[in-house]
Amino acid sequence: MDLSKLDFPALVALKADVEGEIKRREVEEKSKAKKQILELARSFGLSVEDVLSSKAATVRKPVEAKYRHPDDSNLTWTGRGRKPAWVQTWIDNGKALEALAI
Incomplete structure (x- = not known):
């Protein structure tokens, strides 16, 4: 596609179409990724909570002064x-x- 042959309104319309398609595909790709992650977790016997929880994310109690x-x-x-x-x-x-x- 030779963009130099399109007039300005056609370019603006094309830009809107491209942005819309990008948003649609982003939702689609995230959905696919989510399914893959869940399938992988299940194959290892993990729940969603197991995957999302992390020992590093736990809050440590401050050490008391001695x-x-x-x-x-x-x-x-x-x-x-x-x-x-x-x-x-x-x-x-x-x-x-x-x-x-x-």
């Missing part, structure tokens, strides 16, 4: 990861970490 600053109760640490500066200062001053335990 240590608290004696003078500022807003400063806490879970005991995981790098020590906060206030904990390191406490230890550098010769004090025991256990003294900060909650």
Whole structure:
């Protein structure tokens, strides 16, 4: 098809037809894909819920603090990861970490 031979209104109409066909085929392709996915899941004995659920998607409970600053109760640490500066200062001053335990 030589588009250079079409006048402007014909090009606009062609564009609308193409966009409509793309939308129709998109719905059709998604429907086919959905059927294939469901068939594959069923062949492995999986339900839709099994496929959609993921351990990575589960929400983890925040870790509770194990240590608290004696003078500022807003400063806490879970005991995981790098020590906060206030904990390191406490230890550098010769004090025991256990003294900060909650």
